[in-house]
Amino acid sequence: MKSTHQDLLTSHYADERLAIRLQEALVAEGLNPEQLTLDDIAAIDQLHVGGRRSSRQLAEQASFLPAQKVLDLGCGTGGSSRLLVDEYGLQVVGVDITQPFVDVAQWLTQATGLTARTKFICADAQCLPLEDESFDAVWSQHTLMNLPDLAKGLAEVNRVLKPSGRLLLHEVLQGDNLEALAFPVPWADTASTSHLIKPAELEKQLTTAGFVKVTQQEVTEQALNWRKKHTDKEARGQTGILTPQLIFGPRFLQMGKNLMANLAAGKVRLIEGIWQKAG
Known part of the structure; x- marks a missing residue:
């Protein structure tokens, strides 16, 4: 039987034992899995390039107002959702297509005492079970690269945003070097899911979907420097127990090396920016 989009992403990102594996690692670090701080879990809940620094860098450009409602699209284990709630006083709904990630996001949010202003849903970003015009902003870090039908996904983003709502992007894009990527990378094992x-x-698709660019900047060099630092640490075995390897398994070391090589060769690039719903 042909695998669905959800099956492919779930098999890449997580498995049913993910929560158990993370809990065991936290205990091994001397932590209580049911009572944690955001600092305790930063290494395993900010899975995008740049970690918390890149999330804060994007959030600082957003001019959020307390209690605004934000959709975290492709929330993963919920790290950015919790950061936005804790540091900016927002209400956040996190959506991810991978059920084990959603389960972990709910557990870690409860363990960090942030459940009152968060909600997590397992759903496809291309078909959101959310009401029209219900969010002040949509937050997307390394999510669009996993959407087979980007136009459909952006149409959904537009639909759930309030008038003049904003789409906040921190995304991996194709570079000028069109040679084949080195796989696996953190978002895909093969070209078929990248x-x-x-x-x-x-930019063309965003404009077609009804968005106007507010700001956008290249952050590729910053990403390369960050990945190089972490690849060097991983090669020297200096990362400790709590690392993304708990989520991706031993292949994460190769993923990191391939990502760095792809960045250095100009095969991928990163941007961050804000786009506003027109009208």
């Missing part, structure tokens, strides 16, 4: 597009194509 949906990178060039910046110009992203």
Whole structure:
């Protein structure tokens, strides 16, 4: 039987033992899995390039107001959702297509005492079970690259945003070097589940979907420097127990090396920016 989009992403990102594995690692670190701080779990809940620094960098540009409602699209284990709630006083709904990630997001949010202003849903970003015009902003870090039908996903983002709502992007895109990527990478094991597009194509699709660019900047060099630092630490075995390897398994070391090589060769690039719903 042909695997669905959800099956492919779930098999890449997580498995049913993910929560158990993370709990065991936390106990081994001398932590209580039911009572944690955001600092305790930063290494395993900020899975995008740049970690918490990149999330804060994007959030600082957003001019959030307390209690605004934000959709965290492709929330993973919920790290950015919790950061936005804790540091900016927002209400956040996190959506991810991978059920084990959603389960972990709910557990870690409860363990960090942030459940009152968060909700997590397992759903496809291309078909959101959410009401029209219900969010002030949509937050997307390394999510669009996993959408086979980007136009459909952006149409959903537009639909759930309030008038003049904003889409906050921190995304991996195709670089100028069109040679084949080295796989696996953190978002895909093979080319069949990697949906990178060039910046110009992203801009075209965003415009078609009804968005106007507010700001956008290249952060590729910053990403390369961050990945190089972490790859060096991983090679020297200096990362400790709590690392993304708990989520991705031993292959994460190769993923990190391949990501760095792809960045250095100009095969991928990273941007961050804000786009506003027109009208």
